[in-house]
Amino acid sequence: MQCSTQQLIAQPITPETFQPYGQVIFASEDGAVYGPDNAQLHLDQGIPRFYIVRLEKLGRRFSRITRHLKCTQCLGSLAGKPWLMAVAPPGDAAQPALDQITAFQIPGDCFIKLEVGTWHAGPHFDTDFIDFYNLELSDTNQVDHDTCNLINQYNVEFIITPM
Template sequence: MQTPIETTSSPPHWVVKLAPIEATPESFRGFGQVIEAAPDGDEFGPNDAQLDLTHGIPRFYIMHIEDRPLKFSTITHHASVTQCLGSIGGHVWYLGVVKPSIVDPVDTKGTMGADVVESHCGHFYVPPAVEDVRVFRISGSKFVKLNHGTWHAGPLFEPHAMDFYNLELTNTNVVDHTTHNFTKKNNVLFVIDEYSTPPN
């Protein structure tokens, strides 16, 4: 379990430092999959990305991203698609995540309250909690597949710029993009501390 390394009061918000967890198929299981290199000729199986691209036209493209330092205050999820992200060249990058919290509309009847929100995209969800945020370090020839609704912040990285391949849908960022702002809603900013170890 990942816990904050240090929490300091720094107006106008709290700064929560988190040490990254190395992304492996086991450590990332609650959020999606880590896909590693496999021998050529292997048949499709459970270690391959289990994709859902059925709600639109797939879009596979390369993103050029600049100035994404190791901190974040917003986190996003996509309710209708699995998303795959990987760095070109296998360089180290980081991703903040929270497990999916989408709620079935049937379950919200009579229970609507401050803890259940209707997204502008039309679905219902429970806002992510500060204590549930995890940060993963992704390195080498691997990529991550995010489950439906997995909250994610990033890619984040130390160099000035990096390129990433991204598999989602053509309109994901237009019609399926729900964001939670931790600074506005929880008064919190997360900072990734690569050189510290979480307490036991």
């Protein structure tokens, strides 16, 4: 049985529209004190890891979505390059609800902080590669990588389309 492909229209990201999934962080004035506009991090379950990763072109199609239950994760592109990310809100279920998966267009002048347990697929982009900075725990990709295979679970894959 062939799986179906559903289109997700990626909306421009704002702090308000992204709030169910985490935070959008834009530049602040030098010397500004810590407050709610700063990334509210949860990295107390291990050793934080801040690194740059080069991601090769993934295109805009995905059939797996992942969450991390032990930490927040921050992602931002280098060189001001825009990108796309699909997300679904955190929850207790073993997989996200299909109708809660949404997508965002993320400009290169901000970064996102994914709340603990936020389902995410991406970053997605059409260029050959983009370098991203990533803040998570040192072992996130080994021990805190809960993935839902959308084809096996729902017989569906998604393609993200920018607005």
